[in-house]
Amino acid sequence: MxxxxxxxxxxxxxxxxxxxxxxxxxxxxxxxxxxxxxxxxxxxxxxxxxxxxxxxxxxVPEISDAVRSQLDTGVLHSSTLYLIRSQVELAERIAELSGIPDAKVFFTNSGTEANETALMLATGYRRSDQVLALRNSYHGRAFGTVAITGNRGWSTSSLSPVKVSWVHGGYRFRSPFKDLSDADYVTACVADLREVLETSTAGDVACMVVEPIQGVGGFSLPPDGLFAAFKEVLDEYGILLVSDEVQTGWGRTGEHFWGIQAHGVVPDAMTFAKGLGNGLAIGGVVARGDLMDSFTANSISTFGGNPVSTAGALATLDYLLDHDxxxxxxxxxxxxxxxxxxxxxxxxxxxxxxxxxxxxxxxxxxxxxxxxxxxxxxxxxxxxxxxxxxxxxxxxxxxxxxxxxxxxxxxxxxxxxxxxxxxx
Missing domain, CATH: 3.90.1150.10 (Aspartate Aminotransferase, domain 1)
Known part of the structure; x- marks a missing residue:
């Protein structure tokens, strides 16, 4: 009972x-x-x-011991107004693993918060409130991330801080292009992207946000190479590519450490969370240095990158890599x-x-x-x-x-x- x-x-x-x-x-x-x-x-x-x-x-003893060791110091929290050694060490590791040139990292408490941060960075950098998102996507339950979630079952409001245009590609099983070959599927989705840009945007779009594998969307995925083909179009317009790696990061897809790597392209930013903390609350954004440094106002995170979560995340990352x-x-x-x-x-x-x-x-x-x-x-x-x-x-x-x-x-x-x- x-x-x-x-x-x-x-x-x-x-x-x-x-x-x-x-x-x-x-x-x-x-x-x-x-x-x-x-x-x-x-x-x-x-x-x-x-x-x-x-x-x-x-x-897992290695992770539990790392957390206990931090608890024993008595410093569970300090905020990002102070130096946090484990935060810096974890950021160094993630920046190197990301493959993004001159990468910098900002830590949050969740994937939702990470995606909100990425949206704020991209829209501010590009001075545009237009965003491209994929149908059947899910990016979190906050105001901005719900707006770019292409699944009515998880979209709790029609209100939006951004103007969103929807693109085909992520959910192949029920796509109108389902029966095409991989190459023809990519060609059709790229043509759809161009049409969307020409008909429903003003051209100066801030970013496209994609999940390499759509998580809440039922682990649906496009053919490898789709997002590289998208990136060629995005580059023509100066549009940023943001890869939501909240579920696909840290080697879970097997063939690559980041899901986007299956497409042979390096995004301008990636968001991450979930598996990095092995249960501890942690998320973040890793992005090009010029993009990450583009905020013109003060910003901190009270709890993001706190000593306990980053100590546990470092131990998790070590365990994951050491045991392949x-x-x-x-x-x-x-x-x-x-x-x-x-x-x-x-x-x-x-x-x-x-x-x-x-x-x-x-x-x-x-x-x-x-x-x-x-x-x-x-x-x-x-x-x-x-x-x-x-x-x-x-x-x-x-x-x-x-x-x-x-x-x-x-x-x-x-x-x-x-x-x-x-x-x-």
Whole structure:
């Protein structure tokens, strides 16, 4: 009864719009490795990792020790008005890893705040309130980021501080260009971008914001090279390219450290969050130095880049690189995707299996290929009953999202595949 009692209290004091998973929501009470245990004592294999945030898993001594060491100093917070050694060290590492020339880094508390910062930088730098965004995108729940979110289910207001024009490309499965070859798909999307620029903007657009893989949008992705082709057009107009790496960063896609690298292009700025802190609240922007330094007013962050979060993030980044978790994501992601595609062969309810590395989407459809959110909800519940936590998303709420910690093992992938095969 522990869950029912807490649920009643939750509903009494928390917003009605704050979503909870499952017909009978659960509270996670303890965790280790890739497994979590709820308050009523049931243990699950976690293949959603706190929405891709627990990138290394749970109860990792190297990370916990780094946080404890900082706590032992008594300095949990100082604000960015003071020098913070771990903040500087982390910024140096990220600037180098970014591949962006003369990069500088600003830390925030979340991906939403990071994307808000990127919007403010780009619009101020370009002296323009026009922004290009992709259909089916999601960039956060603040005023500006909701405005550039191309998914009505997550857009809580029609009001906007920016003028947004929408471009095709990110969600291929239901795109009007779906049946084209990769090369023709890219050509069609580039033509659409040019038409949008010529018909719905004044030309002096501030930036285009893209997710290399659309996260909330159901782990949908375009062919490699699309964003390089977009960048050629953007450069003609002087438009900045911002890559939202909140979900795709830190090697999760397997083949590259940043999702945008699959397209062979270096963006003007990248935003990041989630997996960097392995559960600690941290986000940020890494951008060209001239772009980052373009603010003309004072600005600080009270909590962004605080000593505890940056100490934990440094330990997380060290662990990720020292254990080559990017390679593990590539290897086991391929195994997961291949296994799901085998399962899907004789299951017409599965319309698409897609993704890269340990970002995998399974789109559920009806008899005529229409979106079937009820099936996705049933898989979510069935997986829970089988001892597996997964996510759900997509434009129509009909996509199962799989994103286990990057430390996941072969045996755990096979365990998850067995559960999903039974449920599907």
């Amino acid at each position: 522990a869950h029912e009692e807490l649920l009643a209290r939750h509903r009494a004091v928390m917003p009605a719009w704050m979503a909870l998973y499952y017909e009978r929501p659960i509270e996670l009470a303890s965790a280790s490795g890739r497994r979590v245990t709820d308050r009523e004592g049931r243990t699950y294999l976690d293949f959603f990792a706190g929405i891709l945030t627990n990138a290394i898993g749970y109860d 978790l990017q390679a593990n994501a590539a290897k086991l992601g391929e195994r997961l995707i291949d296994g799901l595609r085998r399962v899907a062969e004789d299951r017409p309810a599965v319309g698409d299996v897609r993704g890269k590395g340990l970002m995998v989407g399974v789109e559920l459809v009806g008899p005529a290929g229409e979106p079937d959110p009820a099936k996705a909800a049933a898989v979510l519940e069935g997986a829970l009953e089988g001892g597996l936590l997964v996510g759900k998303g997509g434009l129509y709420g009909n996509v199962i999202r799989l994103a286990p910690p990057m430390t996941v093992t072969e045996d755990e992938v096979e365990e998850a595949l067995g559960i999903l095969e039974d449920v599907l």
